[in-house]
Amino acid sequence: MADPRVLGIVLAGGAGTRLAPLTADRAKPAVPFGGVYRLVDFALSNMANSGILKICVLTQYKSHSLDRHITTTWRTSTMLGNYVTPVPAQQRLGPHWYTGSADAIFQSMNLINDEDPDLVVVVGADHVYRMDLRQMIAHHIEYGAGATVAALPVARQDAKAFGIVGVGSDGRSIQNFLEKPAEPPPLPDSPDESFASMGIYVFDTKVLTDGLRRDAEDDESRHDIGGSLVPLLVGDGGAQAYDFLTNQVPGQTDRDHGYWRDVGTIDAYFDAHMDLRTVEPMFNLYNSRWPILTHTPALPPAKFVHDNGDRVGRAIDSLVSNGVIVSGGLVRESVLSPGARINSWSLVERSVIMHNTTVGRHAVVRDAILDKNVLVPEGAQVGVDKEYDRARGFVVSPGGITVVGKGQEVPQ
Template identity: 30%
Template sequence: MYHDSVISIILGGGQGSRLYPLTATRSKPAVPIAGKYRLVDIPISNCINSEIKRMFVLTQFNSASLNKHIKNTYHFSFFSQAFVDVLAAEQTMTSSNWFQGTADAVRQNMHHFLNHEFEYALILSGDQLYQMDFNKMLDAHVASNAEITIATLPVVEREATSFGILKTDENSFITSFIEKPEASLLPDWTSEVSDEMKAQGRNHLASMGIYIFNRQLLIDLMENPDTNDFGKEIIPQSINKHRTLSYPFEGYWTDIGNVDSFFEANLGLTDDIPAFDLFNNKKRIYTRARMLPTTKISGTTLNRAVIAEGCIINAAKIEHSVIGIRARIGHDSTIVNTYMMGSDIYQTLAEVTSQTTIPMGIGKRCFIKNAIIDKNCCIGNDVRINVDENSKDAETDTYVIKEGIIVIKKGATIPHGTVI
């Protein structure tokens, strides 16, 4: 086991513009998923489950809510070496710039990492959904005497144009790499994969953006100020100079890059046997331990619904939907294909029954379909929201329609009787 000789560096990503408006007031790793977690809980939990307990989270945009979540969540014993530190972009005597890319983010923070003893740096993305034992990847890295190891995932041809695609020799060392190839080039970029992957048509090896670097090599590579990105520059430039191993991974993995993939990943949790398994003792996902009451449901037909704790639900029907913490849904409402993130607080009984304001949650007699409802939204009575793939993209003060999905912005109020 090598976990004591590893530090983990979790990249918080850029502005997250493709996930807008979910990233309007928070960084991408702080976006709530699965009703009660945040995206950053995924890589951190994978590290904890792999007994890697020294973690840095690098961020530069809207990092306040991420800082608060990590401070309130990850508490380790005084007698352990474990920590999760958030490093936001900072001005120093040597640099006054924002992070220019993934490698530049690591470069600007090297002085923090080098305060710790480590032999290997595990570099992760803060916006992916997967469960992985990093010890197996570390074992492969050490056993093959590699200098860099890249986790790779077999993908189908239509997905391959969105990834860095690579080819390997018979010992799994990477011989060539191309970033986001044109579709016409793909026939030359197939790889030998397992029979199970072949049967699914997954013949192209894609980089998952998960890397292990030997300490000294990382230091050497970071001395070149002209390389700003791992995927576009560091990896392609290193393949013929440094022993770069492919570590194949065949489990569930998805990159939460845009609203569509985020929506699909959350609603996928309602499947009978979800590809992403939250019900596993050995692969727990950790998050903030909230002291919330049990959920109360009255008169509701539920079908493929995931409901977090602390909710008060009187809806007529909830189908193929994820309902987040402290959500309130009124009588005779129907919720279909929806991810409702819930609320940060409970309102008082007087606020909920007020005749002058719309309380948090969803009111009575509403119909909501194909929606993401961000935190703390106030949706009035008799509201109809029914968008589909034919709906035109649009943005107002309170919502965004994108890719056939409507996102109700955080804290928005939708008046009684609104039809969208």
């Protein structure tokens, strides 16, 4: 198939309850990440950099900020027929919302019918990674697959937390697809590893639409792509796995080759941020050959002021966004989003500080995530005493990360 017509679908309707309170006022794909991005920007950047420029983003849960971000940021050339458009749940097939990821696409079948693509690429909106989807499409075409699932080798002892792709002796023909199995099937050439599904799929259009109709008619189905649709297609014998580690992205480093993170929990989200701010990051945001695209607000450069005794404005091993002012405070191993203000004699350490949050004088923030517009008053502490944080009503993750929700003022 030469130059197939490709439609991209981004599944962005998830509630993201495990990321609460960051998802109390927004959809999971709209959660800020890495200072200036939203989680959805990674999926959309991979599609755009791969030349997939007709993209529908299926939304549902608390979608306003996500819709606004997409419509104001992701604008392409309409003259060339390109678009990135948010598509809310429309109840086209009756008075019910999406019941799963497969049902979301089935209820939005008009998008596929209108575009009439040869292939449909479906990705989730809440993972951090780089991927040249053209290479996966080429693999899909080469082996004549009806459906191709991107998979990442993981240690078998860790595989119980994933959807697992069991493959035949050729290493790519899918024999079974198992959700969080107690005994994950090993890879043919690596018995200590299993293939974990990444939630990235390529479908022949007819295979997808026929499969979605059959799944919709099954009252026992959960109507998910991984849990329902892919096992159905595996039974037809036309499903293939694509090894993500074979994917080569321009400008990648040895450290971030094969990097993929599911940031669906507070601890995973925090750890992914800590990946970013090291000297040699696990995920390199500075790859200009495969940029992560977004809109950055019109704010002035970051500013560091005061150098008088113990009143020195500085940031070490940290990412600092535009509009930030570090005024006589110390920032270590942290990520600061646009407009954050760190005042004199304060300490911010191993933390994620989101947009327009203020840390007052002599305050301490450690091992914490502060959402947008949070106020930490003078002398207050966050993340220092976890029991005290819980007593004040803050979420503390199993890994010991304190989270302060959007717009809150930290009590003294």
